Amino acid sequence: MATSDTTVRATAPPAAGKRTLMTVLVVAALAFPLLQVVFGGLNYWLHMLLFVFMNIAIASSWNIIGGYAGYISLGHNVFFAIGGYAGAILFAYFGVSPFIAFPLCGLIAMAFGFLIGLITLRARGPTFIISTIALVLLTKILLDNWDYVGGTNGISLPLLELPVDLVKLPFYYLMLLLAVGAVYLSFRIRRSKFGLGLRAISQDETKAEVAGVPTRLYKTLAFALSGLFIGMAGALWGYYLTYLSPAIFLTILVGAKFVLMTILGGRGTVSGPVIGATLFIVANEFFVTQFGATALNIVATGLLLVLVLVFFPEGIVGTLKKSGHLPRMLDWD
Amino acid sequence: MPLLQINDVVAGYGIGPDIITGLSLAVEADRSYCIIGPNGAGKSTLLKTVCGLVQARSGSVVFDGKPLSGLRTDEILRRGICYVPQDRSLFPDMTVRENLRMGGYILRDRHAVEKRIDEVMEMFPILKERRAQLAKTMSGGQQQMLLLGRALVLKPRIIMLDEPSLGLAPMVSHQIFESMNVLKKAGITIIVVEQNARIGLNFADWGCVLDLGKMVFEGPSQTVLDDPRIEELYLGRRRRRTGAGG
Amino acid sequence: MTHNIQILILGVTLGGVYALMASGLTLIFGVMGIVNLAHAAFMMIAAFIAYFAFQLFHLDPILSIVITMPVMFVVGIVVYRLLFARSVADTHKRGVLVLLTFALALTVEGTLGFLFSNIYRSTNPSYASKAILFGPYYLPEGQFYATLMSIALLVGLWAFLQYTRTGYAIRATMHNRTAAEVVGVNVDRISMFVFGIGMALAGASGSMLTFLFSFYPSKHWEFVAILLSLVVLGGMGSLLGALIGALLLSVIAAFVSAEFGPTWSPVTFYLALFVILLVRPQGLLGKRPEL
Numbered sequence: 001m002a003t004s005d006t007t008v009r010a011t012a013p014p015a016a017g018k019r020t021l022m023t024v025l026v027v028a029a030l031a032f033p034l035l036q037v038v039f040g041g042l043n044y045w046l047h048m049l050l051f052v053f054m055n056i057a058i059a060s061s062w063n064i065i066g067g068y069a070g071y072i073s074l075g076h077n078v079f080f081a082i083g084g085y086a087g088a089i090l091f092a093y094f095g096v097s098p099f100i101a102f103p104l105c106g107l108i109a110m111a112f113g114f115l116i117g118l119i120t121l122r123a124r125g126p127t128f129i130i131s132t133i134a135l136v137l138l139t140k141i142l143l144d145n146w147d148y149v150g151g152t153n154g155i156s157l158p159l160l161e162l163p164v165d166l167v168k169l170p171f172y173y174l175m176l177l178l179a180v181g182a183v184y185l186s187f188r189i190r191r192s193k194f195g196l197g198l199r200a201i202s203q204d205e206t207k208a209e210v211a212g213v214p215t216r217l218y219k220t221l222a223f224a225l226s227g228l229f230i231g232m233a234g235a236l237w238g239y240y241l242t243y244l245s246p247a248i249f250l251t252i253l254v255g256a257k258f259v260l261m262t263i264l265g266g267r268g269t270v271s272g273p274v275i276g277a278t279l280f281i282v283a284n285e286f287f288v289t290q291f292g293a294t295a296l297n298i299v300a301t302g303l304l305l306v307l308v309l310v311f312f313p314e315g316i317v318g319t320l321k322k323s324g325h326l327p328r329m330l331d332w333d
Numbered sequence: 334m335p336l337l338q339i340n341d342v343v344a345g346y347g348i349g350p351d352i353i354t355g356l357s358l359a360v361e362a363d364r365s366y367c368i369i370g371p372n373g374a375g376k377s378t379l380l381k382t383v384c385g386l387v388q389a390r391s392g393s394v395v396f397d398g399k400p401l402s403g404l405r406t407d408e409i410l411r412r413g414i415c416y417v418p419q420d421r422s423l424f425p426d427m428t429v430r431e432n433l434r435m436g437g438y439i440l441r442d443r444h445a446v447e448k449r450i451d452e453v454m455e456m457f458p459i460l461k462e463r464r465a466q467l468a469k470t471m472s473g474g475q476q477q478m479l480l481l482g483r484a485l486v487l488k489p490r491i492i493m494l495d496e497p498s499l500g501l502a503p504m505v506s507h508q509i510f511e512s513m514n515v516l517k518k519a520g521i522t523i524i525v526v527e528q529n530a531r532i533g534l535n536f537a538d539w540g541c542v543l544d545l546g547k548m549v550f551e552g553p554s555q556t557v558l559d560d561p562r563i564e565e566l567y568l569g570r571r572r573r574r575t576g577a578g579g
Numbered sequence: 580m581t582h583n584i585q586i587l588i589l590g591v592t593l594g595g596v597y598a599l600m601a602s603g604l605t606l607i608f609g610v611m612g613i614v615n616l617a618h619a620a621f622m623m624i625a626a627f628i629a630y631f632a633f634q635l636f637h638l639d640p641i642l643s644i645v646i647t648m649p650v651m652f653v654v655g656i657v658v659y660r661l662l663f664a665r666s667v668a669d670t671h672k673r674g675v676l677v678l679l680t681f682a683l684a685l686t687v688e689g690t691l692g693f694l695f696s697n698i699y700r701s702t703n704p705s706y707a708s709k710a711i712l713f714g715p716y717y718l719p720e721g722q723f724y725a726t727l728m729s730i731a732l733l734v735g736l737w738a739f740l741q742y743t744r745t746g747y748a749i750r751a752t753m754h755n756r757t758a759a760e761v762v763g764v765n766v767d768r769i770s771m772f773v774f775g776i777g778m779a780l781a782g783a784s785g786s787m788l789t790f791l792f793s794f795y796p797s798k799h800w801e802f803v804a805i806l807l808s809l810v811v812l813g814g815m816g817s818l819l820g821a822l823i824g825a826l827l828l829s830v831i832a833a834f835v836s837a838e839f840g841p842t843w844s845p846v847t848f849y850l851a852l853f854v855i856l857l858v859r860p861q862g863l864l865g866k867r868p869e870l
Contacts, residue, residue, distance in 0.1 A: 072674055074616075074681060119853050123860045126614040126815070129677055130807040131852060133616075137804050138849040141842065252800050256685055259678070295692030295796070302685030309679045310662070347669070386760065407763035415761075422758035424751055435751050438744075439763035483762070 021329045046168040052281045053175035057182035057229045059261040059273030064226040067267030070202025075136030076258050079109040081249035083231030084238035088155045098239040102232045109231025110224045117223035140250040154245025182229040187270045260305045266315025270332040335359040342392035344382045352378040354546035365523040367533035370543035376526040380493045384416035385409045413490035425469035436483035453482045474505035493524045510536045534558045581715045590833030592726040598825035599729035600784040601806045603777030609753040609816030610773040613676045617684035619802035625785025633702040640702045640789045647782035655778025659771045691796040702789040725787045808852040814865030
């Protein structure tokens with residue numbers, strides 16, 4: 001909203017501050033592993049960071065369908081599993097390293113997303129949400145019974161043969177790449193006509209349709225795109241763990257965490273998922289070290305989600321933005 | 334003392350902007366009123382504020398000497414103000430009789446309600462004929478008749494109707510307004526919001542012109558009808574605010 | 580042929596129980612417009628109450644309904660007052676409310692898991708291991724009683740909605756919320772009441788599932804997906820639809836189970852959901868096409 005003030009203001013545009021911040025962050029992230037190479041002993045931090053990067057990619061992707069389009073998917077970890085299993089199959093049966101195959105795995109997940117979306121996005125809000133739960137449960141049963149991928153026992157993958165100090169590095173850089181890629185995709189979508197159409201759909205789908213937005217196409221595309229980076233992340237994560245099983249990838253709790261991260265940060269914004277993912281992983285790590293990854297983790301996830309939904313459903317970034325207190329550095333919309 | 338006094342009311346929906354921006358109106362018991370005005374003027378919002386569906390942000394609504402602020406719709410209904418919304422608010426899968434019965438919902442005495450329903454059906458023979466018919470299968474005019482009948486079940490002091498002629502053929506609209514004359518004779522104060530200024534002002538005694546959330550003109554309906562400013566309002570004047578609904 | 584009729588009988592009787600479970604869900608949707616994803620989680624609470632009543636006091640699970648229904652009714656009222664009151668009217672907030680029920684479900688699941696761990700449990704009253712024989716057919720006795728009870732409760736629910744003043748108000752609100760408001764129905768109070776009733780029905784279902792299935796806290800997701808599938812098939816907000824959906828899908832699932840094994844029984848419901856979405860998203864008796 002231009003007022004006569006801004007035209008008279010000095011020339012340093014707000015974007016410069018943001019760009020500096022981003023550059024600093026990315027350079028720091030790129031440089032960090034060098035410390036490991038020189039000093040060693042930082043494997044825990046490499047792990048935490050790459051886990052954060054992965055979840056930034058995941059949350060930013062979920063945001064496309066859950067935030068921009070307003071269609072809440074509670075079973076989005078299906079894409080994670082599809083990508084993971086695709087990568088595992090390509091590696092275990094065809095010898096193609098996930099480091100090379102992961103983009104393909106992402107595309108496979110995206111293709112599934114498109115096909116599934118054609119069916120499930122025929123419904124609106126509540127019915128769609130139900131279909132996402134059914135999807136996770138269905139996929140779990142299917143994978144549990146598919147002997148080709150080991151059924152409930154899952155697949156084991158060979159370890160990457162690198163010295164202990166260096167083994168996490170490729171994962172670190174690839175996850176960082178995914179994070180940057182997913183955030184960039186989210187940013188471009190938000191600025192595009194597609195993104196505008198999605199947001200119209202989330203406000204009032206009937207009015208959007210009447211205004212000429214191709215709602216079916218846009219929704220399905222959003223759903224598919226949201227699976228791209230998550231699929232890639234799944235392929236890499238499976239390799240990182242060297243083990244995949246339906247029980248790891250396809251519990252409702254995992255899907256719930258995707259949702260919580262994005263909402264905590266602020267769905268519908270570009271920076272929200274980044275902040276939400278970072279905060280959540282840190283909090284989750286703290287929680288797990290204190291209390292273990294048990295039923296209490298489920299309670300904590302549920303309670304946190306309740307609190308966020310009741311008190312600041314717009315998330316951190318959303319609430320700050322609404323009240324006008326969002327530091328410009330964090331407003332990437 | 335007027336039956337209903339609306340004092341400088343400001344109201345809007347949710348966190349949205351003010352639709353009514355300081356409106357005052359005195360409603361006398363023995364008159365019928367027609368409110369006209371362009372889209373977005375606040376006509377429907379006014380009715381909804383009076384009956385409690387929308388809370389006034391400032392100002393007051395006083396009925397029979399007692400303020401209505403903070404009261405729920407059903408409490409206001411109990412006091413004698415009945416609202417018939419714009420979108421054919423029937424219960425589509427209930428029969429005519431069941432719809433009428435719902436009109437008497439707040440009365441505990443089943444027998445009194447049933448008796449009253451019989452009385453209403455005498456007043457509107459069409460309803461008596463079709464008492465077992467599902468509301469959704471009736472024509473627009475019949476549905477509007479049903480809404481009038483339902484409003485009558487409680488013998489309210491004031492009935493407020495939001496665009497009763499909406500979607501109805503002119504002849505049917507005339508029939509509806511004929512029926513409303515019956516209500517007028519029964520001593521019920523009627524406030525009708527109408528897009529069709531002519532039919533509304535021909536029916537009512539008093540006309541009120543709303544624009545941009547304020548009362549810009551009020552007087553005997555014939556005066557309002559004859560006033561050249563009406564033409565201006567509907568034909569010549571530039572609309573300063575876009576928006577849906579009146 | 581007898582084999583098929585036997586499967587049919589098993590399917591229909593299980594369908595009756597599922598219909599009871601789904602009735603609360605569809606009722607809440609019809610009046611409040613939200614999908615209560617925590618429905619089955621609350622069933623689990625009732626299941627644990629019934630389980631411990633059985634273990635500690637030898638209270639028959641079916642009789643425990645006398646406890647679980649009122650308790651869950653009160654729980655429902657409290658949850659509604661705390662979380663949903665006043666937000667329900669705002670249609671834009673509905674997505675957030677559904678997420679809230681999801682979060683609630685997680686919280687309940689975690690709490691139950693923490694208190695009681697995830698081991699498989701069930702009650703075994705005497706009738707759980709006996710069967711009624713008639714001609715060449717058999718029906719597990721527990722199943723029989725559960726179905727009878729479900730029918731009784733469903734008939735009671737129907738009568739309540741049809742003949743009482745509150746029932747009228749509930750039906751009116753389901754048909755047309757604004758119209759109900761305008762004739763003087765206190766729609767907020769009705770929503771609260773319906774939520775309580777929905778929870779009470781979940782309570783009865785929870786009691787009975789203790790001897791029909793083995794249960795553990797995380798199983799509620801499986802139940803919820805099954806119930807939601809049959810509600811979507813029948814049409815959201817339609818009680819009759821829920822009944823039809825329950826019977827239809829349970830029978831199909833029974834055949835699937837007999838042919839391919841019990842693991843695939845839930846898959847029937849999930850696949851059915853996708854098929855319905857493909858063919859007729861509003862379900863058999865659903866009202867609004869966009870659902």
